Amino acid sequence: xxxxxxxxxxxxxxxxxxxxxxxxxxxxxxxxxxxxxxxxxxxxxxxxxxxxxxxxxxxxxxxxxxxxxxxxxxxxxxxxxxxxxxxxxxxxxxxxxxxxxxxxx
Amino acid sequence: xxxxxxxxxxxxxxxxxxxxxxxxxxxxxxxxxxxxxxxxxxxxxxxxxxxxxxxxxxxxxxxxxxxxxxxxxxxxxxxxxxxxxxxxxxxxxxxxxxxxxxxxxxxxxxxxxxxxxxxxxxxxxxxxxxxxxxxxxxxxxxxxxxxxxxxxxxxxxxxxxxxxxxxxxxxxxxxxxxxxxxxxxxxxxxxxxxxxxxxxxxxxxxxxxxxxxxxxxxxxxxxxxxxxxxxxxxxxxxxxxxxxxxxxxxxxxxxxxxxxxxxxxxxxxxxxxxxxxxxxxxxxxxxxxxxxxxxxxxxxxxxxxxxxxxxxxxxxxxxxxxxxxxxxxxxxxxxxxxxxxxxxxxxxxxxxxxxxxxxxxxxxxxxxxxxxxxxxxxxxxxxxxxxxxxxxxxxxxxxxxxxxxxxxxxxxxxxxxxxxxxxxxxxxxxxxxxxxxxxxxxxxxxxxxxxxxxxxxxxxxxxxxxxxxxxxxxxxxxxxxxxxxxxxxxxxxxxxxxxxxxxxxxxxxxx
Numbered sequence: 001x002x003x004x005x006x007x008x009x010x011x012x013x014x015x016x017x018x019x020x021x022x023x024x025x026x027x028x029x030x031x032x033x034x035x036x037x038x039x040x041x042x043x044x045x046x047x048x049x050x051x052x053x054x055x056x057x058x059x060x061x062x063x064x065x066x067x068x069x070x071x072x073x074x075x076x077x078x079x080x081x082x083x084x085x086x087x088x089x090x091x092x093x094x095x096x097x098x099x100x101x102x103x104x105x
Numbered sequence: 106x107x108x109x110x111x112x113x114x115x116x117x118x119x120x121x122x123x124x125x126x127x128x129x130x131x132x133x134x135x136x137x138x139x140x141x142x143x144x145x146x147x148x149x150x151x152x153x154x155x156x157x158x159x160x161x162x163x164x165x166x167x168x169x170x171x172x173x174x175x176x177x178x179x180x181x182x183x184x185x186x187x188x189x190x191x192x193x194x195x196x197x198x199x200x201x202x203x204x205x206x207x208x209x210x211x212x213x214x215x216x217x218x219x220x221x222x223x224x225x226x227x228x229x230x231x232x233x234x235x236x237x238x239x240x241x242x243x244x245x246x247x248x249x250x251x252x253x254x255x256x257x258x259x260x261x262x263x264x265x266x267x268x269x270x271x272x273x274x275x276x277x278x279x280x281x282x283x284x285x286x287x288x289x290x291x292x293x294x295x296x297x298x299x300x301x302x303x304x305x306x307x308x309x310x311x312x313x314x315x316x317x318x319x320x321x322x323x324x325x326x327x328x329x330x331x332x333x334x335x336x337x338x339x340x341x342x343x344x345x346x347x348x349x350x351x352x353x354x355x356x357x358x359x360x361x362x363x364x365x366x367x368x369x370x371x372x373x374x375x376x377x378x379x380x381x382x383x384x385x386x387x388x389x390x391x392x393x394x395x396x397x398x399x400x401x402x403x404x405x406x407x408x409x410x411x412x413x414x415x416x417x418x419x420x421x422x423x424x425x426x427x428x429x430x431x432x433x434x435x436x437x438x439x440x441x442x443x444x445x446x447x448x449x450x451x452x453x454x455x456x457x458x459x460x461x462x463x464x465x466x467x468x469x470x471x472x473x474x475x476x477x478x479x480x481x482x483x484x485x486x487x488x489x490x491x492x493x494x495x496x497x498x499x500x501x502x503x504x505x506x507x508x509x510x511x512x513x514x515x516x517x518x519x520x521x522x523x524x525x526x527x528x529x530x531x532x533x534x535x536x537x538x539x540x541x542x543x544x545x546x547x548x549x550x551x552x553x554x555x556x557x558x559x560x561x562x563x564x565x566x567x568x569x570x571x572x573x574x575x576x577x578x579x580x581x582x583x584x585x586x587x588x589x590x591x592x593x594x595x596x597x598x599x600x601x602x603x604x605x606x607x608x609x610x611x612x613x614x615x616x
Contacts, residue, residue, distance in 0.1 A: 013302075020295055027288050036284055043291035050298035058305040063298075066249050066307065070294065073256050077287060080260055084267055084279045091276045100280060102273050103352050 012053035020046035033088065033095040037081050044074045125183035128190050131171040131198060132237055138164035139233045146226020154225035158213050161229040165206045165236075172198045186308050187247040196456060196607030197243035197375045200463065204368040205236040207467045207582075211360035214579040216478045218358055221269055228268060232364065235261035239368055243375035246383070248297045248307040251376060255293070255340065258372060259286045262365060266357040278356025285339065285349035293336020299329040300384075309384035317386045330385075334403055337380070340373030342366075343437045344410040354430035359477060362426060363470035366433040371459045378444055378452060404445050405538065411438030412545040419552045425473055425483045428552055429466070432509060435549060436462055439524060442538055446527045449608050454523035456604035457597075461520035464593065465508040468586035471579060472502040479573045485559055492560035494573045497580055499560045501587040506553040508590050511546050515594040521546065523601070 019042050026039030048067040055063025085095055092100050110118070126133065141164070142157060149156070175190055175198075182189045209232065212218055218225060238257030245251045263286065267279025301307055303325065304315040316326075338346035354362045385400050415435030422428045440462070443455030473483060475498050480487045492499035508517035521542070528539040593600055 016298075023291070024288075027284075033280060033284070037287065040287040040291050043288070044294060047291065047294040047298045050295070050302060054298065054302035054305070058302070060305055062249070062307045063301060066252075066298075066301070069249060069253060073253070076260060077256070080263055081283055081287065084263065084276070084283055087267060087270050087276050088280050091271070091273050097280070097284070100277050102277055103355050 009053055009057045012049055016046040016049035016053070018046075019043075019049065031096050031098050033085050033097050036097065037078065037085075041074060041078070044070055121185065125188070128175070128178050128181055128183045129188070131168050131175065132240060134168050134171050135164070135233055135237050135240070138168070139230050139237065142226060142230040142233060146224065146230070154219065154228075155213065157226055157229045158209050161209050161233060162206060164233070165202055165209070168202055169199070172202065182246065184250075186310075187250045188241070188244055189246045190244065192609050193375070193379065193607050194240075194244035196603065197371065198240050200371055200459065201236055201239045201243070201368055204364065204371075204463055204467070205232055207463075208232055208360050208364040208368075210579075210582050211363055211467065211471050211474060212358075214478065214576055215358065215360055215474050217269065217474075218360065221271065228265070231261045231265050231268075235265065235364070235369070239372035239375075242372045243379075245376075246309050246379070248301065248309065248312075251309075251380070252290075252294060252297060255336070255376070256290060258340075258369060259290060262286075262361075262369060265361045265364070266353055268361065269358055272356075274356040275358065276356075278353045281349050281356075282353045289336050289339035289346065292332045296329045296332030296336065299325060299332070303329070309380060312384045313386045330400060330403065333380075334400070334407075337373055337377050338407060341370050341377065341437045341441075342373075342434055343407045343441060344414045344434060345407075347411070347414070347434050350434060351427050351430045354433070355424060355426045359426070359470055359474045359483075362429075363467050366429065366470075367463050367466050370433065370437060371463070374440060374444075374455065374459060378455070381444060382447075382452075401445055401447065404441055405534075408438045408441035408445060409538065409541055411435060411441065412542060413438075416545045416548045416552075419549070422552065423485050425485055425488070425556060428485070428556070429469060429473070432549065432553070433466070435545065436466075436509075438545075439521065439542060442542060443524045443527055445538070446531050446535060448527070448531070449605075450530060451524075451527040452608045453601065453604045454520070454527045456607055457523050457601055458520040460600050460604065461508070461516040461593070464586055464589050465505045465515070465517050468501060468583065468590060469505040469509065471583050471586065472498045472505065475575050475579055475583070478575070485555060486566075488556060488559040489563045490560070490565035490569060491573070492557070494569060494571065495575065497583060498575065499557070501583045502560065503557045504587050504590055506556060508594070510550050510553050512550075513594065515590050516597065516600070517590075517594075519594055519597045519601075 023039040023042030023046060026042065027036050030036055030039065048070055051063035051067040055061065088100060089095055138161065142161060145157065145160065172195065175195060178190050179195065180191055209229065212228070218228065235258055238254050238261060241250065241254035242258060245254050263279055263283045266282050267276050269275035300312060303321050304312045306312060306315060335346060342350045354366060357365065381400055411434050415431045415438060419428050419431035422431060440455050440458045443451040443458060475495065476488065476491060477483055504515065508515035511517045511521035525539045525542060528535040
């Protein structure tokens with residue numbers, strides 16, 4: 001009963017592991033470039049939850065700092081990614097990654 | 106929950122940062138160059154992009170002076186232990202600045218960039234930005250700093266890869282690079298978060314001491330190790346994290362491909378070496394590695410897979426860029442061998458190998474650019490009959506390729522010799538690694554030699570003029586690189602001493 005009522009480190013870790021798994025699942029299964037990037041955002045945020053939870057229970061500030069930087073980097077990455085995807089749409093008229101394959105093995 | 110710092114504490118922090126900045130001058134100088142290049146592009150809007158290339162060449166040469174000054178401050182840790190100036194980072198600072206200069210020199214004659222791009226101001230700024238990131242990757246001693254610098258390199262690299270934005274190949278390469286890069290960096294970050302949770306610190310030296318002291322759960326450690334190796338393996342382009350590299354190398358502009366394959370890969374190796382030796386706990390006295398952190402076995406698998414896969418798949422390639430891409434996967438495998446040995450000799454061999462790869466790979470790409478300027482193609486059939494028409498390019502390409510195979514008297518031979526002798530000196534299973542390395546080198550002889558074969562012994566189907574002259578400057582650089590490849594193959598002591606100087610730092614941490 002205690003596990004249900006009292007929120008501890010494990011709860012955070014389970015949530016973050018699930019988020020990470022969902023993100024990875026989206027990256028692997030989805031064909032739309034934008035959805036793939038959303039999956040990557042989930043993975044980054046899963047790591048953020050980990051950092052914050054560990055920071056709370058370890059008592060250090062490093063985790064908080066780390067997650068702040070990751071948020072900024074995720075925003076920068078989204079900016080670059082969207083620019084590249086817009087360019088993809090202009091040249092290929094699609095954002096479906098399976099049809100963007102002009103170079104062959 | 107957390108207490109705010111007092112005024113005196115804030116003062117102390119500012120003083121530390123100020124004194125740290127004095128050990129950070131090369132990076133500050135390069136950041137200034139980066140801003141200057143962007144501003145110059147906005148304000149001047151010059152007709153010829155040679156203004157920028159000359160400006161960045163001058164700026165990069167200036168940064169060498171600042172790096173030289175740092176020899177006096179070796180061994181200082183700055184910014185609260187996040188960043189370090191030591192022999193190892195100095196080695197890589199020189200390495201990266203020289204490779205950025207070569208990239209600029211390769212970009213100047215490239216028609217691909219000059220004719221198909223509207224503006225090249227940001228191009229040189231991005232090359233500089235990527236350089237700053239790589240320098241920081243080699244010097245970072247904190248998980249946060251490692252992650253930030255890796256992302257800085259990646260972001261600049263994504264944009265550079267897609268720089269020819271009207272070309273399908275280049276745009277596609279940028280997307281592929283972006284997707285693989287974003288996923289692997291997210292995995293790396295998750296691995297870091299687990300590591301932070303286990304140890305409560307983000308300093309890599311602290312991580313290893315806490316892990317040794319407190320012990321850890323092997324299963325958790327395996328997960329963290331695999332995630333982190335995914336992130337680093339992507340940067341060095343080792344199998345099975347190589348999927349991006351052939352397409353990205355083919356699609357990116359040629360100078361960018363050269364930059365990625367040499368400098369970005371070397372930055373990954375710098376990070377791997379530091380992380381592997383400092384953060385991963387090793388048990389004193391040889392083979393008994395701690396459970397869950399058995400990086401040596403993982404790296405062995407990566408290395409063998411890279412050597413075999415890279416060399417075998419290259420056999421079927423018909424595009425010179427792709428041949429060089431697969432060869433760069435194979436070379437990542439060879440360079441990994443030196444790290445696996447885990448002693449001073451092995452690390453020195455890896456660093457030497459990276460130096461030799463710098464010279465010969467930039468050379469090969471420069472010749473590919475000169476040829477692409479004339480024929481507009483990188484297909485191996487379009488290399489037919491060029492040996493007679495472009496005598497210097499043909500001779501130089503042959504020398505670089507012989508060096509990439511690892512035959513004497515070239516610098517590539519010495520690099521392979523050092524790696525294999527480090528393996529043989531270690532004995533046992535390492536001998537087999539050396540055998541695999543030698544056998545795969547023999548395979549590589551075939552696909553490398555196809556290029557000179559086409560250049561010299563086969564006649565072109567197309568009507569080509571009897572001579573295809575190139576401009577003076579790129580010819581000069583080609584000749585210089587060719588001479589260096591042979592010169593350092595005979596008088597290799599300066600390079601190997603330089604590499605030994607760089608690993609002196611790790612002497613007390615290697616077991």
